[in-house]
Amino acid sequence: MTTESTMGDGAPGRTPGRPRSERAEQAIIEATIDLLAEESGVAGVTIEAVAARAGVGKTTIYRRWPNKEALIVGALATLKGPLPEPPGRSVREDLLVLGEALAAERHAKHGRCFFNVLGGAEKHPELYARYRQDVIEPRREVMRRVLRRGVERGELRPDLDVEVVMTLLVGPFAMRGPREALAPGFVESAVDTLLRGIARSGG
Structure with missing residues (x-):
């Protein structure tokens, strides 16, 4: 020591x-x-x-x-830093950038840290609120910009519920155990599956 x-x-x-x-x-x-x-x-x-x-x-x-x-x-914040700012050329490319960033963050010890904070939200509401404000919200705002840009460009459905889609994007990574390896091509498959549901018809 x-x-x-x-x-x-x-x-x-x-x-x-x-x-x-x-x-x-x-x-x-x-x-x-x-x-x-x-x-x-x-x-x-x-x-x-x-x-x-x-x-x-x-x-x-x-x-x-x-x-x-x-x-x-x-x-x-040192474990879950800012998400990279995607290039903005297409929604798919941007979501792939975000997905790869989410995949790269997976770590057994780090996963336990976040689980313990989330699990203790009821006992430590001020801590959890500050964690969401300082760490999570800036990351979610990057996702919001990507999705809103996709709607504005006509790549995504105009009636898109951005908050729901963000949950669907993060879910495949958050629901897997930190020690569970992601299969090759997982990020691309997750993004393309999501896009099939949110892309504008004929877009």
Whole structure:
């Protein structure tokens, strides 16, 4: 375990490589993800537990995140970052870009983190609301733009329910276990199956 003597506040013996503050932040993020993935989930993530596992002082954490909720959301944001902005040449190409990005995010430990947050939404409503606002909504907005652009161009049905379609797009990836490998061509098959239902007739 990394100790406070190597990267805590005012600690001597700085090692080569990334700046001490950057190493400390990475250790804090990793410790938060590890704790969040464990059986106790959100309840097991405390500033004290994160500090102990990361080998830093609590003040090092509080300088970066004001509270536990902000720390958890910050950690989750490193696992589920912004979706790439699709090129916009066609709906199919854009959906394939998004599908490949969703497929690339699959990871066993990461899946447990998100499951624990979603499963604890009732007990931790403020955390879940912040997670949706800061992490999920920006990603959903990328999907909305793709679908709305498709409607405007006449590629997709004019009566399209964008919110429903986003759920259908994410569902095939979210419903599979993190350890369950996606078959070759899965993304293309999922996108084409979706398009058969939402494409404008004759478009």
